[in-house]
Amino acid sequence: MNIDTPITARHSDSTRETLIRAAIDIFGRSGFDGASTRAIADAAKVNQALISYHFGGKSGLYLAVFEHIAGIMQQRVGPIVAAIEAELATEQAGDAAAVSARLASLHRLTDGFVALLTSDESAAWASLILREQQNPSEGFDLLYTRFMSRVLGVIRALVARIRGTDPASVETRLTALTIVGQVLVFRAARAAVMRQMEWQTTGPDEANAIRQTIHRNVTAILTQKDSR
Amino acid sequence: MNIDTPITARHSDSTRETLIRAAIDIFGRSGFDGASTRAIADAAKVNQALISYHFGGKSGLYLAVFEHIAGIMQQRVGPIVAAIEAELATEQAGDAAAVSARLASLHRLTDGFVALLTSDESAAWASLILREQQNPSEGFDLLYTRFMSRVLGVIRALVARIRGTDPASVETRLTALTIVGQVLVFRAARAAVMRQMEWQTTGPDEANAIRQTIHRNVTAILTQKDSR
DNA sequence: GTCTATAGTCGGATAGAC
DNA sequence: GTCTATCCGACTATAGAC
Numbered sequence: 094m095n096i097d098t099p100i101t102a103r104h105s106d107s108t109r110e111t112l113i114r115a116a117i118d119i120f121g122r123s124g125f126d127g128a129s130t131r132a133i134a135d136a137a138k139v140n141q142a143l144i145s146y147h148f149g150g151k152s153g154l155y156l157a158v159f160e161h162i163a164g165i166m167q168q169r170v171g172p173i174v175a176a177i178e179a180e181l182a183t184e185q186a187g188d189a190a191a192v193s194a195r196l197a198s199l200h201r202l203t204d205g206f207v208a209l210l211t212s213d214e215s216a217a218w219a220s221l222i223l224r225e226q227q228n229p230s231e232g233f234d235l236l237y238t239r240f241m242s243r244v245l246g247v248i249r250a251l252v253a254r255i256r257g258t259d260p261a262s263v264e265t266r267l268t269a270l271t272i273v274g275q276v277l278v279f280r281a282a283r284a285a286v287m288r289q290m291e292w293q294t295t296g297p298d299e300a301n302a303i304r305q306t307i308h309r310n311v312t313a314i315l316t317q318k319d320s321r
Numbered sequence: 322m323n324i325d326t327p328i329t330a331r332h333s334d335s336t337r338e339t340l341i342r343a344a345i346d347i348f349g350r351s352g353f354d355g356a357s358t359r360a361i362a363d364a365a366k367v368n369q370a371l372i373s374y375h376f377g378g379k380s381g382l383y384l385a386v387f388e389h390i391a392g393i394m395q396q397r398v399g400p401i402v403a404a405i406e407a408e409l410a411t412e413q414a415g416d417a418a419a420v421s422a423r424l425a426s427l428h429r430l431t432d433g434f435v436a437l438l439t440s441d442e443s444a445a446w447a448s449l450i451l452r453e454q455q456n457p458s459e460g461f462d463l464l465y466t467r468f469m470s471r472v473l474g475v476i477r478a479l480v481a482r483i484r485g486t487d488p489a490s491v492e493t494r495l496t497a498l499t500i501v502g503q504v505l506v507f508r509a510a511r512a513a514v515m516r517q518m519e520w521q522t523t524g525p526d527e528a529n530a531i532r533q534t535i536h537r538n539v540t541a542i543l544t545q546k547d548s549r
Numbered sequence: 550g551t552c553t554a555t556a557g558t559c560g561g562a563t564a565g566a567c
Numbered sequence: 568g569t570c571t572a573t574c575c576g577a578c579t580a581t582a583g584a585c
Contacts, residue, residue: 108568108569122456123354124352124354124355124452125355126351126352126354126355127352127353127354127355129559129560129561130560130561130562131559131560131561139569140568140569140570140571141561141562142562142563142569142570142571143568143569143570144561144562145561145562145563146568146569147568150561150562151560151561151562216455219455220455220456223451223455223509224352224452225512226509226510226511226512226513227444227447227448227451227511227512228350228448229512233512237512237513237516241513242516242517245513245517263518263530264530264534266517266518267518267530267531267534268534268538269517270506270507270510270514270517270518271503271506271534271535271538273506273510274502274503274504274505274506274507274509274510275499275502275503276502277502277505277506277509277510278498278499278501278502278505278506278509279498279502281451281454281502281505281506281509281510282451282454282498282501282502282505282509283454283455284453284454284455284457284461284465285454285465285469285473286498288465288470289470289473289494289497289498290491290494290495290498302491302492302495303495306492306495306496306499307499309542309545310496310499310538310542312545313541313542313545314537314538314541314542317537317540317541317545336550336551357577357578357579358578358579358580359577359578359579367551368550368551368552368553369579369580370551370552370553370580370581371550371551371552372579372580373579373580373581374550374551375550378579378580379579379580
């Protein structure tokens with residue numbers, strides 16, 4: 094019951110923040126092993142010894158990077174996801190007009206992801222996440238539970254409403270994942286995409302072309318007259 | 322004009338091969354920087370100094386790994402691709418019966434990829450290739466020119482025939498890439514997939530469910546009545 | 550072609566002054 | 568909280584015997 098808050102809680106936070114920002118860049122470019130604490134400290138223009146002081150070591154900084162990314166994601170897509178969740182809660186299935194509204198929501202979601210995955214700033218942390226997908230550590234756990242599961246849940250719910258299927262079924266889950274895959278490929282297989290499309294960058298025009306193709310695909314997949 | 326072939330051409334090749342096989346595993350698991358030549362030599366049960374002797378160093382071994390992968394790919398999917406190329410060459414567009422035959426060819430292709438990407442053996446080199454996609458080096462160049470471009474070309478041709486579009490158009494290329502993405506996601510976002518599906522492994526049953534979903538999606542995408 | 554031994558470099562962590 | 572200086576372990580590459 095001390096009146097003073099602990100001194101350590103009054104970290105300037107600028108050093109921590111600067112280090113995390115630099116770490117995303119360097120870890121993203123070189124991976125955990127390839128990145129040296131010296132390189133990160135240099136990029137942040139901060140003394141190398143401060144990494145151990147603030148994060149307890151290289152691994153601590155790595156984990157802090159994922160906490161930071163999860164925070165940004167939550168902040169950026171959280172409201173959008175929440176809005177869709179609200180829509181889904183108020184409206185019942187079976188309404189014909191609702192189908193096109195749900196489809197519009199799904200298009201908005203994929204549009205957002207395309208914008209994110211084609212942006213230059215996403216390059217660094219996309220590399221980080223892709224690496225974690227192959228070799229999941231504590232960092233991935235954080236990201237999945239705090240962010241990915243929620244987004245996938247919303248996509249599943251939208252798919253289920255549009256197709257009239259069970260949101261929990263294997264079929265619905267797989268369909269949701271293949272929709273994600275159509276966006277993901279443009280970051281995960283970026284080098285192949287650039288060569289195949291003969292693109293130099295992914296600017297607004299390119300992002301727009303991607304969006305349109307995915308709109309068309311998703312609409313076709315979810316509104317087909319199928320023989321199940 | 323010496324009668325003797327050079328001594329160096331008579332490498333036992335077993336050491337080279339063993340090293341490459343071990344290198345795929347270790348490089349795949351840890352990346353270029355994370356993998357130590359000691360660990361690779363140990364895994365191959367070969368003396369560490371032999372890496373420099375046979376490949377000129379760690380980088381040389383890394384490149385040799387991609388040459389090896391490109392070779393295996395060419396050997397494994399080369400015939401299948403060649404068969405489809407032959408079909409495409411003999412048959413003209415516009416034939417209604419040909420459409421379903423082309424669709425069947427495409428399904429065979431995606432089935433093959435699903436089998437490949439859900440297999441355990443693909444884990445190591447899939448990691449390698451995904452890493453190269455984010456940071457392309459000489460190794461990616463090899464893989465793209467010798468293998469990926471050819472496969473993407475065939476997919477494009479099939480898509481164009483089925484939809485009646487120009488194989489070289491942006492639209493056709495993007496559609497081909499989104500088809501690849503639907504398969505790729507199951508390797509590139511493996512950790513998220515396993516969690517989302519509540520799977521422990523990707524065995525025959527799981528692979529089959531994936532195949533069916535992709536069949537349905539691809540058919541819907543390519544055979545829809547669209548308003549272009 | 551394969552081995553041992555080691556040179557030379559670089560990385561992460563920490564002690565201790567300020 | 569931040570700095571300098573340094574320890575110590577791990578790494579790649581190579582010299583040289585066999």
